[in-house]
Amino acid sequence: MQFRFSSYGSASTAPSPVNKMMAAFATDFRDGVDINLGVGYVNEKTIPDTLLLEAINAVAANPETYRQPFNYGGPKGSPTLIQALRRFYVTHAIGDMDEATMARQDMVIGPSGATSILDALADLFAPGIVITADPMYYIYCNQLERKGFRVLTVPESPDGLAAEAVEERLQALGKAVADVAFFYVVTVNNPSGVILSNARKRALLTLAERWSAKLQRPVPIFFDQAYEWLIHDPEAEKPRSALVYDTSGLAYEIGTLSKVLAPALRVGFIMGAAGALLDAIAQKTSDVGFSAPLMNQEMAAYMLEHHIDEQLRHVNAGYREKARVIGQAVDEILGPWLEDVRGGRGGFYYYLTFRNITTDTASPFFKFLSRITGDDAVDGSAENRRPRVVYLPGDFCVHPAGASAAKGKRQLRLSYGFEDTEVIVTALEHMRDAIRYAEQVGCGSQ
Ligand SMILES: Cc1ncc(COP(=O)(O)O)c(C=O)c1O
Missing domain, CATH: 3.90.1150.10 (Aspartate Aminotransferase, domain 1)
Structure with missing residues (x-):
């Protein structure tokens, strides 16, 4: 049976x-x-366990700042955390993000790390072709294929996925190109550790714009930045956010606090233009558990406000x-x-x-x-x-x-x-x- x-x-x-x-x-x-x-x-x-202990105590002791941290949260994420993340980006010029660029972005916190945002994309898009680099982030690509997507990989070069190589692959698809759902690019690739250069990033965004125009519908490009705050080579180019260039609303960035604070917080987020996609992601969060654990979100906010530099x-x-x-x-x-x-x-x-x-x-x-x-x-x-x-x-x-x-x-x-x-x-x-x-x-x- x-x-x-x-x-x-x-x-x-x-x-x-x-x-x-x-x-x-x-x-x-x-x-x-x-x-x-x-x-x-x-x-x-x-993992800063002593500081995380301090964070949990501070959150519990300050209900005016961290409202009802042991209760349910909202589907877009804790306002305290969203504000802390926005401030962090702007004050540290992460990805060269300034107030004006940040003001154009909406942000949604996933229910369980960046993984849950990626999972939401796989549920919200009609199954089709996803273009990514080879070697690929095997965990997500395996999930996409189980959900009925076809993952098409393009070999990356030492400075990341080249738009020209992707263009060739798209051209070779012929009529099937109409099935392309989205582009998925890991900016410091897992498994290869290859850092996507700013020039390549910008060219990929332009490519997504060109193909969106050709296909007469938005074909978004998701930049997974899981490791971007961990570029430790002092000689490496400082990464510039695609959101700085994006005027078409096709670029989204997916981030996580797992690698710089603690995976167990399960805090991941997506940033990009306000609209149908981010609304649907918030609905998906509500569907799977209402919100990420609020306590964790408030602790993450405290850490961003007090200890992120050290x-x-x-x-x-x-x-x-x-x-x-x-x-x-x-x-x-x-x-x-x-x-x-x-x-x-x-x-x-x-x-x-x-x-x-x-x-x-x-x-x-x-x-x-x-x-x-x-x-x-x-x-x-x-x-x-x-x-x-x-x-x-x-x-x-x-x-x-x-x-x-x-x-x-x-x-x-x-x-x-x-x-x-x-x-x-x-x-x-x-x-x-x-x-x-x-x-x-x-x-x-x-
Ligand atoms: C490329 C990539 N994206 C996303 C994730 C998942 O991050 P999170 O812990 O926020 O779910 C990982 C974790 O290893 C990763 O390597």
């Missing part, structure tokens, strides 16, 4: 490949022995140093086998491309690091398994129907967020051993 599922329901009964891998690993992960470079967790040391400095200094040491270690330890290294300038990912070492779950490299080769000399005994290393295979990050599919099998994402630096360096040494093992038994998938 079968439930009468929607097609999304049916597609969701089987876990995605990434979920399967993570779940399998999580069931017997040994803290202090196994090493997790796979998860996108933030570093625990960046927090941003602390978080960015920490990731900068980790990126530097680990970048060097990657070169020294894995250098001879690498074709390309991206990332390490913002956020907390490096994305590695090997010349001829395969990294997918069937590869000797993967099996060595998961200690599932079947050879006790490599794996250790059942009671005393050798340390395992989890990473995200590129195979999960490139679209199987995209131009990078074959290359993805030689790639991996390494997160330097969660584990401590010395532990990551040890993991890189295990990777070198895994390469030598793969070379011995044959590099390709078995």
Whole structure:
């Protein structure tokens, strides 16, 4: 007997490949022995627990400022938080945002982080084609496909997705171009860590404008800025918001406090022109839970008003140093086998491309690091398994129907967020051993 599922329901009964891998690993992960470079967790040391405790006390003690924080909130989000975010943008000139640009924007807080805003888009748009970069933000792209969208990926260059390459892809679609729903661009890409340059960002907005005119309906472009406040390379170009240029109302920016404050706050937001889309997103928030937990929103507002400067400095200094040491270690330890290294300038990912070492779950490299080769000399005994290393295979990050599919099998994402630096360096040494093992038994998938 079968439930009468929607097609999304049916597609969701089987876990995605990434979920399967993570779940399998999580069931017997040994803290202090196994090493997790796979998860996108933030570093625990960046979470300001003492300040968050101060924030919760301040919110509870000041009902004039933080109204009824333990009650339901409104669907657009807490006015206190929205005001604090607006002020933060303007006073810090985030994305070169000034009062006038900010005054043109509406803002909605999602019910559970940026993820819930992305989920709302997948529900509110009629299924169609979504254009994004390759490698892609696999978690959202997988969800979009379960919801009936077709994700079309365009390989990114070292300074992000190029409008010319997207234009070519759109042209090649022929009549199917009429099905394009929206563009989705991650400004510091996950998994690659590639930073979208301002020139590329502006060109992509122009492209969305041109195609909207051609298709005679708005084709919006969503810039996901999850890691944009974590650009820690002092040499990197300061990002300019697309909203500064946008006169057509096609650009929206999606932000989160997860990476700079704490993922558990679940505070994410969308900014752009007031109108039907943001109204529908607020309705969707109401439908799934009325609002993000109000207490969390008020705490986030307090943090933005009182501690954000020291927090941003602390978080960015920490990731900068980790990126530097680990970048060097990657070169020294894995250098001879690498074709390309991206990332390490913002956020907390490096994305590695090997010349001829395969990294997918069937590869000797993967099996060595998961200690599932079947050879006790490599794996250790059942009671005393050798340390395992989890990473995200590129195979999960490139679209199987995209131009990078074959290359993805030689790639991996390494997160330097969660584990401590010395532990990551040890993991890189295990990777070198895994390469030598793969070379011995044959590099390709078995
Ligand atoms: C590109 C991207 N967008 C959105 C999110 C989700 O952010 P949030 O914690 O606000 O749901 C992540 C988290 O890893 C991400 O990598």
